[in-house]
Amino acid sequence: MGIVYNRRTTGLFENGAAQKGDNTNFGGYTTRTVSGDYLSNGRSLYMSNTGARGSTTIGSQYIPVDTSKVYQLAYSVKTVTQSYNNRNGSGHLGYACYDENKSFIDLRSLRHYGFTTLTRAASPGDTTIYVADASGWSTSTSTHQRIFQLFPTGHSLYSAANYYTQFKTGNNGYPSNGLTDLGGGEWSITLNSGLPDWGYTDANGEYPIGTNVGNGRAGGTYNYAMGAPVYPQTWTTYSATCTGEGRSSGSQFRYMTKFIRFMNLRNYNYRTETGGNAALYVMDNLFFGEIPSTSDTLPTSFLQSDRFR
Amino acid sequence: MEYIEINGEYFVVHDDETDPNGEPLMVPISQEEYEANT
Numbered sequence: 001m002g003i004v005y006n007r008r009t010t011g012l013f014e015n016g017a018a019q020k021g022d023n024t025n026f027g028g029y030t031t032r033t034v035s036g037d038y039l040s041n042g043r044s045l046y047m048s049n050t051g052a053r054g055s056t057t058i059g060s061q062y063i064p065v066d067t068s069k070v071y072q073l074a075y076s077v078k079t080v081t082q083s084y085n086n087r088n089g090s091g092h093l094g095y096a097c098y099d100e101n102k103s104f105i106d107l108r109s110l111r112h113y114g115f116t117t118l119t120r121a122a123s124p125g126d127t128t129i130y131v132a133d134a135s136g137w138s139t140s141t142s143t144h145q146r147i148f149q150l151f152p153t154g155h156s157l158y159s160a161a162n163y164y165t166q167f168k169t170g171n172n173g174y175p176s177n178g179l180t181d182l183g184g185g186e187w188s189i190t191l192n193s194g195l196p197d198w199g200y201t202d203a204n205g206e207y208p209i210g211t212n213v214g215n216g217r218a219g220g221t222y223n224y225a226m227g228a229p230v231y232p233q234t235w236t237t238y239s240a241t242c243t244g245e246g247r248s249s250g251s252q253f254r255y256m257t258k259f260i261r262f263m264n265l266r267n268y269n270y271r272t273e274t275g276g277n278a279a280l281y282v283m284d285n286l287f288f289g290e291i292p293s294t295s296d297t298l299p300t301s302f303l304q305s306d307r308f309r
Numbered sequence: 310m311e312y313i314e315i316n317g318e319y320f321v322v323h324d325d326e327t328d329p330n331g332e333p334l335m336v337p338i339s340q341e342e343y344e345a346n347t
Contacts, residue, residue, distance in 0.1 A: 056326060056334065092336065096329070104329035142313060144322075144332070171332075219315065221328045221335045228337075249337065265336065 010308040012063045013262065016286030017308035018043040028057025028266065029283070037080055037282050039235065040308040044284035046080075047089065047266055052278050054091070054271030056222075059262030062102055063288060067245045067253045070294055074239040074287040074303045075264075077231040083267075084276025087230075090269035093238050094225035094251075095288075098259040100157065103166065105254045107219040108147050111163040112247045113138065114215030119186045121206040124197035127190060129213070134179045134187035137215040143172035147216030148191060150207060152200045160212040163245070163255040167198040168216050220249030222263045230269060231281050237303045241294045262286065284308075312338075312346045319343035 009016060015024045017040045018031050032038065032046035065071065073095065079088040097105040114137040120130040129148070138145040149168040151160040158165040169191065178190035195207075202208050226238035240251040248254055267278045285308045291297060311322040319342070323334040 054323075054326075058329075106328065106330055106332060108332075140315075142315070144335075145315070217315075218332065218335055219318070220320065220337045221332070224337060268336065 010285075011287040011289035013059070013286045013288050014061050016288075017041050017284055018045055019309060025060045026057070026262070027060060028264065032080070032282050034080075037078065039076060039284040039304055040306040044282040045286070047281045047283070049266070050277035050280065052266040053274065054268040055266055057264050057266060058096055062098060062259040062261055065253065065257060065260055067243065067257055069290050070241060070243040070292070071288060072239060072291045072297050073225055073242055073251070074237055074285070074298070075226065075283055076235055076237045076285045076304055077281055077283050078235045079231045079233045079279055079281045081280040082233075083270060083273065083279040085273055087270045087273065087279050088233065089231040089267060089279040089281030090229065091267050092222070092224045092228045092263070092265040094223045094240075094263050095260040096222050096263050097254040097257040098261065099164070099256050100258040102259055105164070105257060106221070107247060107249065107254075108144070108168060108216040109149070109164055109166055110216075110247045110255050111149070111151065111160060111165070111214050113217055115160070116213060118207060118209055118211045118213060121204070121208050122195055122211070123206050124201065125194040127194055129189045129191060129195065130182075131187050131189060131213055132185055134189055134215075135181070137179055137189070138217060139176045139179065141176055144218035146172055146174050146176065147218075148173040148189065148195075149214040149216040150198070151212040151214065152198070152207065153211060155200060157256065163247075167196075167200065169193070169196065171218070173216075219247075223249055223251065223254070223260075225251040228265070228269055235304055237300045239297060239303070241291075241297060243294065260288070312343050314343060
């Protein structure tokens with residue numbers, strides 16, 4: 001099996017094994033050189049913040065990805081100091097998705113719920129929108145479940161075909177009682193504010209009949225690909241296989257992902273236990289690399305080796 | 310911090326931390342943790 005050596009490091013994370021001798025690209029950490037607390041290069045990335053209780057750290061590097069290919073994501077982690085109440089380090093491990101413009105891809109932006117079409121042309125400023133079917137739209141009391149999405153025709157990025165749009169209202173785009181079945185294959189949606197002007201109307205200044213719209217809904221903010229483990233006091237490697245696109249908060253990439261960034265919610269599992277110092281842990285051999293297939297994942301023996309350069 | 314259930318999935322919504330778009334962080338949690346806090 002071939003191992004992909006990309007750029008100056010093993011895999012696609014630059015400085016994922018602290019090769020540079022510092023915390024470049026991983027500002028949420030320092031570095032640690034204690035024997036046994038690193039796997040390679042005599043140094044690891046060190047979560048040394050005794051006050052870290054659930055806060056997010058995102059790596060600085062945007063790693064280009066081709067979602068048609070198969071990648072392995074693997075982080076090796078070890079608790080080095082337990083918390084004041086004997087908890088190990090913990091927290092979600094994964095990545096964040098970005099589009100071709102390096103804009104963060106939120107689940108609110110993805111086509112999935114209530115996908116339908118305009119039955120009457122809509123103009124910026126309109127507060128009543130007419131669609132073919134709003135039966136699948138959320139009536140939740142949670143405002144982040146009630147977002148109006150528009151998928152313009154002819155836009156190179158924001159389109160129904162791409163399952164992605166940034167043409168959407170904010171949370172609470174329509175009230176929970178704002179959906180009305182008018183009969184005859186038409187519903188009305190009452191917006192809480194006028195339809196935004198996204199600058200992509202037709203020659204009449206409208207979004208024409210047939211334009212695709214949908215109900216954006218929030219969910220897990222990031223791709224928590226390796227879940228939320230509690231990190232043992234021995235080196236432990238967490239791994240996921242990433243390929244394809246979907247409305248995902250797991251290992252699968254989100255629609256229209258072109259870049260990813262490292263993500264860790266530091267000590268999230270015990271975030272409410274605040275009576276003293278939080279646990280401290282090290283991470284090393286952070287790996288993200290293309291593999292031939294989902295059956296060809298790199299073994300832990302390699303991922304925990306000193307061969308990362 | 311708000312505990313919510315959406316279609317059988319459980320989340321914590323953090324008003325004190327936001328994503329790159331400025332939206333509150335939403336983190337999946339277990340049903341057990343949800344039930345222990347609601």
